[in-house]
Amino acid sequence: MVKSEIGIGVFLLLVSAFFFADSYNITQSTITAPMAGASFFPRVVSMLLAASSLYLILKAVMLKRRGKSGSAEAAAKSGPEQPETGTPNEQAVLVMVVATTLYILIIPFIGYLITTIAFMSATSLYLGSIHKKHPWYFTVPVVIGISLAAYVLFSTVLSVFLPQGILI
């Protein structure tokens, strides 16, 4: 927890440094007062974010130092916050992120229907396999049904632009 807070703090510090530095690349119009220019506002916000991130880092570092002597106390504190029902499955998050990345990567080339069926089958089968609720010959037809129904709904009723590739 503390470690990842330091990581986030450093990341946000870098982000604010980028925004601050890049605000000097904004072409200013000469008519406006300096405070009314296009770079003033992002510069102020990035400085504030840098200050807040530094504070986050400092606090986390201090907590870490103190935590070494009183880690038992900290563990006792964080104990009851954990939900009792099952352990959260972090792997599932990774699978969802990777699947979505592939989905977005492929959909402009292949188009909506095939890619969606593939994405939905893969993720439904994976998430379903965690507690083995339905066999694959149930899951896949359901998923194809959902994708087709969504396709009809999107393209006819809601007249939505769908990504089109070589196959629909």
Added chain:
Amino acid sequence: MVFLETLQFGIGHVFGIVPLLLIAGGVFFGIIFGAIPGLTATLAVALLLPFTYGLGAFNGLSLLLGIYVGAISGGLISATLLKIPGTPSSIVTTFDGYPMARDGKPLEALSIGVFSSLVGGIFSTVILIIIAPQLARIALKFGPWEYFSLGVFGLSVVASLSAKNLNKGLIAALIGMLIATVGMDPVTARPRFTLGFLQMEGGFSALATMLGFYAATQIFLDSREVNTVTKAIKLQDKRNLLTMPFKLVKHQVINFLRSGAIGTFIGILPGAGGSTAGFIAYDQAKKASRQKEKFGTGHYEGIIASETSNNAVTGGALVPMMTLGIPGDVVTAILMGGLMIHGLQPGPLLFTNNADVVGTIFVALLVANVMMYFIEGGLMRKLARMIQVPKHFLLPTIMMMCVIGVFSLNNRVFDMWVLLVFGVLGYIFVKNDIPLAPIILGYILTDIIEKNWRLASMSTGGDVTPFFTRPISVVLLLLSLVSILYPIISERISNKRKNNEASSE
């Protein structure tokens, strides 16, 4: 007379077969989303927002308002039957709804909840219809100074209320503001932070940002827990839900009015949402009740207080969004996005230039509340079964809808990547207790804050004193300061008290 004309416009636009069907469909969809734990009202509205583009402004808004009303009320189903609030605003309903259902009266608990939702929703809509046009008339006199201060006030309240740790709330708000500065600047249209990419000149689109931080993040969070199944209380007897509550709630007029007023007022305030309203109304109902000791054990007065107040938030929250263009919470921020994709700018001018839109919102909200009562009450047995829809079908479907929805609005592949990246970032933030609501509000309010700051500075040649001499502006700025300092001071006081207690022991 203008007032009646507005409503007449609304009736004309809402009472047709298509809009009525859309509201009914929206309410139904909303109830399901509200009822399934893990899916929220915010997610429901955001998810369908891009698909309303093809429907036109009037029908699109009717659908979105139906979803909003349905989703806020739907939370009570799982709060009562699972003891899990289906949407955050129904937390307080679990206090009395679940014990009542567990003690063999699930139908009573649900019917009281549904009826209270109706009363709260109608109450706040009536207040909205009465005060919004008046407020809009006052807001017409606001200059850039007032708008700047309003934006700052809204953001400071959200930042200080939504996190346990003030610094993290501020960080979130500032992240949202920086995200909003990418792209063309709002006054002189200079490209900012585009890294030379043409695609970045449009900035991060509102929809991709909101769906990323709210929907995609939520899917990642939910996918960790597809294997946890909670047992729901079953509905066995077949009595009619719709007529039951009248006998039970006859003597509760004051509780209804008080809870409705609290909810509406909390809704109008920026930052505080349905759960805050629920807690306050519950507390007040308990104080005023003759049967204080029964609260928390399955007492109907508690359900009434909670559900009346959290549904009353809906009408209240629309007041600042419609009259000032300042959304008070994330759902109204997204609804504001719904107005904007149809080219409508919320604010006082909406009432003079688009009276038909205003009327449609008023009437659609009333109709949605009535439909919510009949749909939720009438189909309760089916809805109660739906709260346990298998998540392994649900989550991929929602993710697919996010990706397609984001793409369809502008036909940009870039927006899909924004969705994914912000979804992953949001997941990391939530795991580190950085709240997401200030990010969204910061993103939305930056346009108002920056634009008005710059317009004000330009008009005075860089002189900032009007911010502190114009009465409304200075009051709002002082209130912002109070809302930022309040958590710090109250923490100090409670720490001191703790230390004193520790030393006296």
